[in-house]
Each structure stands twice: as C-alpha cells, then as structure tokens.
Amino acid sequence: IGVCVLEKGSEIGAHILSGAVMDPRALNELIPDWKEQGAPLNVPVTEDKFLFLSETGAKSVPNWALPDNFKNHGNYVISLANVTRWLGQQAEALGVEIFPGFPAAEVLYNDDGSVKGVATGNMGVGKDGEPTGNFQLGMELHAKYTLFCEGCRGHLGRQLNEKFKLGKDADPQVYGIGIKELWEIDPSKHQPGLVIHTAGWPLESDTYGGSFLYHIDHNQVMVGFVVGLA
Structure with missing residues (x-):
C-alpha cells in the first residue's frame, strides 16, 4: 500500500511558520x-511564566494555578518548520512519496459521491x-483514504464542507490572526527554555488572545501575538 503526500x-x-512548544509524546511512540x-x-522547557498585562505593569500567575496546557515540563521549544x-525525511525513508510544489487543485469523487x-x-x-511551452497536465491521484490538511480555510476544505454539510449542527468556526518574529537578544537576557505567555493589555476585555515569548538556542526568542477575530 503506497502513501503519497x-x-x-x-x-x-516551507509553509510551516510557527515557533512552538512541543510535547514529544507522539514522537516517543x-x-x-x-x-x-x-x-x-x-x-x-526550563521554566513557565504566565503574565496578566496592564498598561503599566504585569502580574504573574503562580504555576500551581495554571491549567495543564500551560504547564510544559518535559516539552521542547522548537521550530515547527525544522521538525x-x-x-x-523520516517519511521518505519509509517509502512515502512526497511531491513538493504540487498543490491539490480538485477533489475527485466516486459514483456514489x-x-x-x-x-x-x-x-x-x-x-x-x-x-x-512548459505546459504539463495535472495528475489524478486515487486513494482508499484521502486526508485534507489545508488549515482552517483551504479551498478544497470549503468545497467538502459545503458538499457534505460538515458545519451542520455544529458551532460556527472561530478565527484568530497571529504574527510571529524571531529576535536575537542580549545574551545576558537570554534564558534557553523559558516559556512566557501573556493575556490582557493591549487587548480589550471582550477579545481573546495574548502573546508568547519562547527562548530557544543561539540567543534567539520567538515573539508572537494572537488576536481573536469577530
């Protein structure tokens, strides 16, 4: 049985932009x-901090009061693109065929839908x-199982959502936007493995979101901000 990506x-x-904190459980398995x-x-990860920000300062939440998803002992700060x-590479070594530069453009259906x-x-x-002069006809790939991994608003995903009524009897999707930069900072202020999350200012109280600062190696920090959209 072949697997194709x-x-x-x-x-x-190439399109994975996130800096992230990763639980290695799946890799261990x-x-x-x-x-x-x-x-x-x-x-x-060496330390977790969660801060509530105001215009003039910050209040730290004690670690015992944090929900489990903000407790990262045993996890790793990573570049998700590198992982x-x-x-x-591991998949190709197992025989998976990978075709970079080939986006899926159309969903194919059997006679039964x-x-x-x-x-x-x-x-x-x-x-x-x-x-x-460089024209090349697209390929059809037929599969027993087809997994669509386009993100929340992929063009094929929207077609599938409409055809199979995937949004029926479900809460509407909620969207946010996030930005991230990679900073090189003063080595005296760098703490590899430090994970900081914040909430509060500059967001309004009715808007969810917050920032993150993940200290990785080479005196670099992943700095990001996420804002919920109406």
Missing part, C-alpha cells in the same frame, strides 16, 4: 529513538490562462 510549498516545512535520529528538539522538514482522491493543477499556464 502533496505539498504546495517548495519543500516539506512513533519514533522511540528520535534523539539518536537527530530530531531538531534541542531546547527543553516538519525532519519528519518528511464518496471522495475518490484529488487532482493537481495544470502546470505551465500563462497569465492569460492559455498553455505555455
């Missing part, structure tokens, strides 16, 4: 020797919509 980015991990295999989990790239697979888009089409 279509990746619209130029390589696996799937690839027990991931450390020996060189998985890029290099910075264990995804490494996972792609079930999903048959996907088709990739045509390559080498000019701005006028006409084939160029």
Whole structure:
C-alpha cells in the first residue's frame, strides 16, 4: 500500500511558520529513538511564566494555578518548520512519496459521491490562462483514504464542507490572526527554555488572545501575538 503526500510549498516545512512548544509524546511512540535520529528538539522547557498585562505593569500567575496546557515540563521549544522538514525525511525513508510544489487543485469523487482522491493543477499556464511551452497536465491521484490538511480555510476544505454539510449542527468556526518574529537578544537576557505567555493589555476585555515569548538556542526568542477575530 503506497502513501503519497502533496505539498504546495517548495519543500516539506516551507509553509510551516510557527515557533512552538512541543510535547514529544507522539514522537516517543512513533519514533522511540528520535534523539539518536537527530530530531531538531534541542531546547527543553526550563521554566513557565504566565503574565496578566496592564498598561503599566504585569502580574504573574503562580504555576500551581495554571491549567495543564500551560504547564510544559518535559516539552521542547522548537521550530515547527525544522521538525516538519525532519519528519518528511523520516517519511521518505519509509517509502512515502512526497511531491513538493504540487498543490491539490480538485477533489475527485466516486459514483456514489464518496471522495475518490484529488487532482493537481495544470502546470505551465500563462497569465492569460492559455498553455505555455512548459505546459504539463495535472495528475489524478486515487486513494482508499484521502486526508485534507489545508488549515482552517483551504479551498478544497470549503468545497467538502459545503458538499457534505460538515458545519451542520455544529458551532460556527472561530478565527484568530497571529504574527510571529524571531529576535536575537542580549545574551545576558537570554534564558534557553523559558516559556512566557501573556493575556490582557493591549487587548480589550471582550477579545481573546495574548502573546508568547519562547527562548530557544543561539540567543534567539520567538515573539508572537494572537488576536481573536469577530
């Protein structure tokens, strides 16, 4: 049984922008020797802090009062792009076929209406919509199981949602927007493995969200802010 992955980015991990704190449990179960295999989990979490911000200061929440999802002992601060790239290498070593640069463009259906697979888009089409000298017809890939991993608003996901009424009798989707930067800071202020989350200012009380600061290696900090959208 073959496994095929279509990746619209130029390589696996190219569209993974998150800096993250990762629980290694899944890796422990799937690839027990991931450390020996060189998985890029290099910075264990050393300390958690949660701060409520105001315009003039901050109040720290004691760790015993934090919910479990903010307790990161045993987890790692990672670049998710690097981890995804490494996972792609492990998958290829197991025989998975990966096609970077080939976004899925169309859902294919069986006669009974079930999903048959996907088709990739045509390559080498000019701005006028006409084939160029580099034209290449898209491929059809048929599968027993098709997994759609486009994120919350993928164009094929929207089609599937409409066709199969996936939103019926369900709460409406809620959206947020996040930004992230990678800063190199003064080594005297750097603490590898420090994880900080905040809530409060500058957000209004009726808007969810907050910031995060994850200290990784090489005197770098992942700094991000998430805001809920109406």
